[in-house]
Amino acid sequence: MAKIWVDDKWYEVGADQSLLEACLELGFDLPYFCWHPALGSVGACRQCAVKQYRDEKDTRGRLVMSCMTPASEGARISIKDADAASFRAGVVEGLMQNHPHDCPVCDEGGECHLQDMTVMTGHNYRQTTYPKRTFRNQNLGPLINHEMNRCIQCYRCVRYYREYAGGRDLDAFASRNQVFFGRHQEGTLQNEFAGNLVEICPTGVFTDKTLKKHYTRKWDLQMAPSVCVHCGLGCNTTAAERYGSLRRILNRYNGHVNGYFLCDRGRFGYEFVRGEQRIKQTLARQDGKLKPLPKAKAIEQLGRVLPGNQKVIGIGSPRASLEANFALRTLVGPERFFSGMSDQGSHLVSLMEEILRQGPARTPSLSEIEISDAVLVLGEDVTNVAPRIALALRQSVRQQPMEFTDKLKIPRWLDHAVREAIQDVKGPLFIAAPSATRLDDAATATYRAAPDDLARLGFAIAHALDPQAPDVPDLAAGARSLAEQIAAALKSAKRPLVISGPSSSSAAVIEAAANVARGLAKAGQAVGLAFTMPEANSLGANLMGGGDLSAAFKAVEEGRADTVIILENDLYLKAPAAAVDRFLDAARHVIAIDYLSTPTVAKSELALPAGAFAESDGTLVSSEGRAQRFFQAYIPKDDIQQSWRWLIEMMRAAGRSEAESWSTLDDVIAALAQGISALAKITEAAPSAKFRKLGEKIARAPNRYSGRTSMLANINVSEPKPPDDPDSALAFSMEGYQEHPPPSLTPFFWAPGWNSIQSLNKFQSEIKGPLRGGDPGVRLIEPPETANGSFFSSVPKPFAARPEEWLLVPLYHIFGSEELSRQAPAVAELAPKPYLAVNSEDAAHLQVQAGDQIEVNLAGTAHRLPVAIHPDLPKGIAGFPAGVVSLEGTGLLAWSKLSRL
Amino acid sequence: MLSPEERHEIEAEIAHYPDKRAVCIDAMKVVQKHRGWVSDEALGDVAEFLGMSVDELDSVATFYNLIFRKPVGRHVIMVCDSVSCWLMGYDRVRDHLTSRLGIQLGETTPDGRFTLLPIVCLGTCDHAPAMMVDNELHRDLDAEKIDSILEQYK
Amino acid sequence: MEKVLTKDLQPGGMPLDLKGYEKAGGYQGLRKALKMTPKEVVEVIKNSGLRGRGGAGFPTGMKWSFVPTGKDAPHPKYLCANADEMEPGTFKDRLLMESTPHQLIEGMIVAAYAIEADVAYIFLRGEYIVAAERLRKALAEAYENNCLGKNILGSGYNLDMHLHLSGGRYMCGEETGLLNALEGKRANPRTKPPFPQTSGLFGKPTIVQNVETLCNIHHIVNNGPDWFKGLSKSDDGGTKIYGASGKVKRPGLWELPMGTTIREILEEHAGGMKEGLKFRGLLPGGASTDFLVEEHLDVKMDFNEVQKAGSRMGTGTMVVLDDRTCPVGMVHNLEHFFAQESCGWCTPCWSGLSWAEKMLKGLEEGQGQESDLDRLAFVCRFAAPGNTFCALAPGAVEPLQSALKYFREDFERHVREKRCPWR
Numbered sequence A: 001m002a003k004i005w006v007d008d009k010w011y012e013v014g015a016d017q018s019l020l021e022a023c024l025e026l027g028f029d030l031p032y033f034c035w036h037p038a039l040g041s042v043g044a045c046r047q048c049a050v051k052q053y054r055d056e057k058d059t060r061g062r063l064v065m066s067c068m069t070p071a072s073e074g075a076r077i078s079i080k081d082a083d084a085a086s087f088r089a090g091v092v093e094g095l096m097q098n099h100p101h102d103c104p105v106c107d108e109g110g111e112c113h114l115q116d117m118t119v120m121t122g123h124n125y126r127q128t129t130y131p132k133r134t135f136r137n138q139n140l141g142p143l144i145n146h147e148m149n150r151c152i153q154c155y156r157c158v159r160y161y162r163e164y165a166g167g168r169d170l171d172a173f174a175s176r177n178q179v180f181f182g183r184h185q186e187g188t189l190q191n192e193f194a195g196n197l198v199e200i201c202p203t204g205v206f207t208d209k210t211l212k213k214h215y216t217r218k219w220d221l222q223m224a225p226s227v228c229v230h231c232g233l234g235c236n237t238t239a240a241e242r243y244g245s246l247r248r249i250l251n252r253y254n255g256h257v258n259g260y261f262l263c264d265r266g267r268f269g270y271e272f273v274r275g276e277q278r279i280k281q282t283l284a285r286q287d288g289k290l291k292p293l294p295k296a297k298a299i300e301q302l303g304r305v306l307p308g309n310q311k312v313i314g315i316g317s318p319r320a321s322l323e324a325n326f327a328l329r330t331l332v333g334p335e336r337f338f339s340g341m342s343d344q345g346s347h348l349v350s351l352m353e354e355i356l357r358q359g360p361a362r363t364p365s366l367s368e369i370e371i372s373d374a375v376l377v378l379g380e381d382v383t384n385v386a387p388r389i390a391l392a393l394r395q396s397v398r399q400q401p402m403e404f405t406d407k408l409k410i411p412r413w414l415d416h417a418v419r420e421a422i423q424d425v426k427g428p429l430f431i432a433a434p435s436a437t438r439l440d441d442a443a444t445a446t447y448r449a450a451p452d453d454l455a456r457l458g459f460a461i462a463h464a465l466d467p468q469a470p471d472v473p474d475l476a477a478g479a480r481s482l483a484e485q486i487a488a489a490l491k492s493a494k495r496p497l498v499i500s501g502p503s504s505s506s507a508a509v510i511e512a513a514a515n516v517a518r519g520l521a522k523a524g525q526a527v528g529l530a531f532t533m534p535e536a537n538s539l540g541a542n543l544m545g546g547g548d549l550s551a552a553f554k555a556v557e558e559g560r561a562d563t564v565i566i567l568e569n570d571l572y573l574k575a576p577a578a579a580v581d582r583f584l585d586a587a588r589h590v591i592a593i594d595y596l597s598t599p600t601v602a603k604s605e606l607a608l609p610a611g612a613f614a615e616s617d618g619t620l621v622s623s624e625g626r627a628q629r630f631f632q633a634y635i636p637k638d639d640i641q642q643s644w645r646w647l648i649e650m651m652r653a654a655g656r657s658e659a660e661s662w663s664t665l666d667d668v669i670a671a672l673a674q675g676i677s678a679l680a681k682i683t684e685a686a687p688s689a690k691f692r693k694l695g696e697k698i699a700r701a702p703n704r705y706s707g708r709t710s711m712l713a714n715i716n717v718s719e720p721k722p723p724d725d726p727d728s729a730l731a732f733s734m735e736g737y738q739e740h741p742p743p744s745l746t747p748f749f750w751a752p753g754w755n756s757i758q759s760l761n762k763f764q765s766e767i768k769g770p771l772r773g774g775d776p777g778v779r780l781i782e783p784p785e786t787a788n789g790s791f792f793s794s795v796p797k798p799f800a801a802r803p804e805e806w807l808l809v810p811l812y813h814i815f816g817s818e819e820l821s822r823q824a825p826a827v828a829e830l831a832p833k834p835y836l837a838v839n840s841e842d843a844a845h846l847q848v849q850a851g852d853q854i855e856v857n858l859a860g861t862a863h864r865l866p867v868a869i870h871p872d873l874p875k876g877i878a879g880f881p882a883g884v885v886s887l888e889g890t891g892l893l894a895w896s897k898l899s900r901l
Numbered sequence B: 001m002l003s004p005e006e007r008h009e010i011e012a013e014i015a016h017y018p019d020k021r022a023v024c025i026d027a028m029k030v031v032q033k034h035r036g037w038v039s040d041e042a043l044g045d046v047a048e049f050l051g052m053s054v055d056e057l058d059s060v061a062t063f064y065n066l067i068f069r070k071p072v073g074r075h076v077i078m079v080c081d082s083v084s085c086w087l088m089g090y091d092r093v094r095d096h097l098t099s100r101l102g103i104q105l106g107e108t109t110p111d112g113r114f115t116l117l118p119i120v121c122l123g124t125c126d127h128a129p130a131m132m133v134d135n136e137l138h139r140d141l142d143a144e145k146i147d148s149i150l151e152q153y154k
Numbered sequence C: 001m002e003k004v005l006t007k008d009l010q011p012g013g014m015p016l017d018l019k020g021y022e023k024a025g026g027y028q029g030l031r032k033a034l035k036m037t038p039k040e041v042v043e044v045i046k047n048s049g050l051r052g053r054g055g056a057g058f059p060t061g062m063k064w065s066f067v068p069t070g071k072d073a074p075h076p077k078y079l080c081a082n083a084d085e086m087e088p089g090t091f092k093d094r095l096l097m098e099s100t101p102h103q104l105i106e107g108m109i110v111a112a113y114a115i116e117a118d119v120a121y122i123f124l125r126g127e128y129i130v131a132a133e134r135l136r137k138a139l140a141e142a143y144e145n146n147c148l149g150k151n152i153l154g155s156g157y158n159l160d161m162h163l164h165l166s167g168g169r170y171m172c173g174e175e176t177g178l179l180n181a182l183e184g185k186r187a188n189p190r191t192k193p194p195f196p197q198t199s200g201l202f203g204k205p206t207i208v209q210n211v212e213t214l215c216n217i218h219h220i221v222n223n224g225p226d227w228f229k230g231l232s233k234s235d236d237g238g239t240k241i242y243g244a245s246g247k248v249k250r251p252g253l254w255e256l257p258m259g260t261t262i263r264e265i266l267e268e269h270a271g272g273m274k275e276g277l278k279f280r281g282l283l284p285g286g287a288s289t290d291f292l293v294e295e296h297l298d299v300k301m302d303f304n305e306v307q308k309a310g311s312r313m314g315t316g317t318m319v320v321l322d323d324r325t326c327p328v329g330m331v332h333n334l335e336h337f338f339a340q341e342s343c344g345w346c347t348p349c350w351s352g353l354s355w356a357e358k359m360l361k362g363l364e365e366g367q368g369q370e371s372d373l374d375r376l377a378f379v380c381r382f383a384a385p386g387n388t389f390c391a392l393a394p395g396a397v398e399p400l401q402s403a404l405k406y407f408r409e410d411f412e413r414h415v416r417e418k419r420c421p422w423r
């Protein structure tokens, strides 16, 4: 702590801060541009100037940049000082010299930091009459719009993109007042985190291109706290709606989870909600086709099928909320409920859950991953599977080098000084995966091998850490010495971390990762163990229990069931098509609840349109084991309703007594918390619908909302009262509490004078730290204090390439591999075309070249794919783009002959 | 593709630095020495050779004024426009050059013989006004002298 | 009057080769230094009171003393000669490098030895082709004769020295911009602290020193601090290479005792104004210094005295304004230079200077307004020291702010007459 004086009053502030951070934390309105809490200080814009005085006697003082000056004990500054204020106004005046003043047509208008700072500094009139410099804009691909004339040269974009996110195709060109921020040539930005530029850029240079197609100003949006559904990490988002359609996704700060940043899949995948693939009407099979049926008729139909039916089973979903899954489980009964995961997925997720529950190590949050100082990634391409981890790891490799700059007494927030002192030195990061990953450039060493060999490397590392862990006696010398190098790096770290997951479809890989963590834990190290999860609620679905898909199939096959309710799940992605066909054909009644018309829906007799994430309330459990609540941004149109509401209606139709007491989300949550002890704590994920602040509900729309009395004036001037929301403490209105709702109920960030996302400063208890009132979510899984389990011992045999067969390994793609986001047009545009990848040697052996057609034969089905050459793939392995090519329905890794066409 | 000669010269520079990216300016100058300017293609070759992205290299290239990212004539005239030369008659020198060559600053003669560029103080202020043609310095300029200098460059 | 830096100047300006240089007493300072401990060399330089000749006048020995030494010091350490010389009106380092390349190299080896550097770079302006050729040749000779490389002159000290040609930007002369340029980056300046002495080139301890400063080093080691102080007419020791350009009779460079008056330089050495012209003012040390006028002619050219007169000695090479040249035009030319050379990092510089340039152009073209003068004054305050990231912009507004003071009437006439009265 340090005591500082601001305008003659003293305050206690945290140590190791800049004056700017300290002042913002104290609640002062001090303008800035180039500083960003996650990027630190570089002193470029000079907007944050304050007067600093040597001591009490110093009356003249001197201007300093508050972002570049430590808030050291006894520091005396003035924000109000006239020189400082006029200098700050001058900075805005300078910045505005070349600005086009085009706020009315700018997408940033209304949530623009430049607008806010202009008002804050009091610069009102443009005094220059000379011509402005102009630039040509670039097409940066389907995600980001570029309008360079609005640039104020704060350098945030390139600092974020290059220095923070590791991107290399956006840069600053030329010099003086002509610096151009863009690409060397037009083209799609290659970095997977480019979307954050939208929030990083303090003005309208980089904006959301997907929003442009259905643009709405921030003040006209109705917003709700949401959670990303496009991978297992559970990044917090804000879903925003107008006129009944979802308009955009913004990052929602959570100090423990995503912090300031999302990945592009998470930000731009939302358009599936608006897509052609949506089911909006209740559909029933008539004359072999699905046709709209009035909702009441559908309920009637359910009333004929369900009551007294002893042969109903329910297939839940790892992408549906806990509440929806639980409602289904309640409807059919726990023993007739299946988790909806593939056999393999279910097996691996259970294994991971057990490891997390039993120890040896605690699973870290994303913010803890960020400060790990030695990392092993075993069997995962995190950038493409759980992307936000990759961004965190790019920060983690700076941890060890920063210990050196600490010694030079360079404050960590003095960003460029730290980077110049560190240069390109990186801390230990080891990546072992079947193929090259997008994080390899940051890695100390990489290892490419078949899944079994990845596991063997892991086992060997564990053995090098602890001789009690099983050895891998026949390990090749190269792998052995790498294992020793990795063990040594992890051992000497303060906060080592092991990351693994199910992407290699190998239990051995997961067990090996657990062994490494155990080896470190036994040596007394504070080791973290993080697993990726296949879907947004995989861990939640697993905690809910229920058998795997084969068990469900068997129930129908054996005649124990004939009616199947499938919740938000496309079974064709989870099991071989032939098996799913057999199953669905054998069932007498197939009822699907989903928002997209999947192949599974197409096979159903009744399809009930469900609300997508932005249209639903519920709870998801992230790969960290964090239960997080998401809320409806708006009430969907047509027949669409939340899955759990459909299920309550089905319970009613089936004559189930629970239906009597279930009418709101809180009712379902209460029953769930009581029914499943592992999930009991989810009640703490967010306040209940009864919560009121100053007697009011929380407004989903900001104060400047166009006003509800005129919203639908084109239709009718007397507008209906906004809909009630029985399920949450949020109101579908601008009327209600606006200021500082509890973090898990914060629909948007806004503060007086701070219309942009920069208003976040006002919501954090520490800059960059937790939100005031604590970060949203509740952790469900903590390992026991002392983990005294034992090492896994089944070390697989070395992978042996087969003479004429190849092991088919899924390769993941941030754009394309995930089921929902790939329906979003912008994401689909960036998804890879189908391919089958082999290495050059195998290609030569097969006598094929890139682009040639090749045939894969799997479970009796032939797939034709063009060949791609991935020089880094191990021999004997063929890779295919997961999700883009649907070979994964096979579950386990499969061997196949490949034949040239 | 970088020529063996270019590679060789760039490698000689690399030997002087702990990090090969440090020579990117030298490398572009090597290319420029051989080809007159740094084309997009050359930029790509150099970037690849040094393990940089084209964007990174172009960011550096466009910062410096002695790296030419557009084609230039056989001879590059750099006429000093800084203060001492200005005091001693830069305007006249510039006007004489532009009218003789029929081009403005920043342009190349249609026959590809000369490119005319402004340059900052050439450090020969006691003999202002001055200009450089290729690697040669010409000082104490007047109209007559300029004419005879231009004659020397074909 | 003793000449030190220019004593070996040959008629025609061709440099001495290594043999000739040694015959004239060269590499004696180095031999002497190698027999001392590095610390002792630093002490000698400290005691001499030598101040940097690149413009800022920072005491050289003191700068060196911040470099970490001893067993735990990070290595490699670096020495960089700042031979970028792009300050308009400045042409002294060029003379030294073209005519006495070995003098620079010797000075650098001694300086490098003092801070225990492992590698030295000469950061040379790209346009200095002749200097580059001569330095390259001299470096080869120095290597051949074991003045560079491993075990220099049997002392056990190793040093490599390389020549780097700049891509061209004024900012490369700013010492941290220079480091970025040497690393192959955009020459934006770096945050200070940390100073290059502790975290510089490639993150390692580094000293950046002007060419003229370095040329003095071995002479001081050879002859002692007292000799050095005795050379000068003022508190700052040594000689100084002064120069003059503009419409004077004999523009040129002269090595004179530090503290020679402006009048002596201007009238005796430069021969006074050309026939028919009157003196109006001068920039004492390059483009980024405040104008001095008639009343300042008896000021001694050294760091402190010129500062007292309201300007800076800068590089000591003065640019003279006569009474037939438009001061507004001159300042416009200067601000055009500075606005163009701004690296584009901090707002007061990239935005303020281009604004000033546009206003000055407007004044010259007869579009100026009364209020422009206040706005020009605002830009000067805007880009004052401390308000910008580096010293470029504060230097840039020095001639502007002083012109507004001394030549205000000329500015006002431009506004009143809606044209440049000199055209």
Ligand SMILES: Cc1cc2nc3c(=O)[nH]c(=O)nc-3n(C[C@H](O)[C@H](O)[C@H](O)COP(=O)(O)O)c2cc1C
Pocket (backbone or CB within 6 Å): C051, C052, C053, C054, C055, C056, C057, C058, C060, C082, C083, C084, C085, C086, C087, C170, C171, C172, C173, C174, C175, C176, C208, C209, C210, C211, C213, C214, C390, C391, C392, C395
């Ligand atoms: C914009 C700018 C340009 C500079 N250019 C030069 C230069 O060309 N040569 C030089 O020696 N110093 C130059 N300097 C001064 C250097 O930053 C630095 O102070 C100097 O090299 C230190 O050497 P010295 O102590 O020997 O003078 C420049 C400073 C600024 C702000």
Ligand code: SF4
Pocket (backbone or CB within 6 Å): C171, C188, C189, C341, C342, C343, C344, C345, C346, C347, C349, C350, C388, C389, C390, C391, C392, C393, C394
């Ligand atoms: S004053 Fe600012 S913009 Fe100008 S050169 Fe220095 S850092 Fe760059």
Ligand code: FES
Pocket (backbone or CB within 6 Å): A020, A031, A032, A033, A034, A035, A042, A043, A044, A045, A046, A047, A048, A049, A065, A066, A067, A068
């Ligand atoms: S925020 Fe401090 S200089 Fe930009």
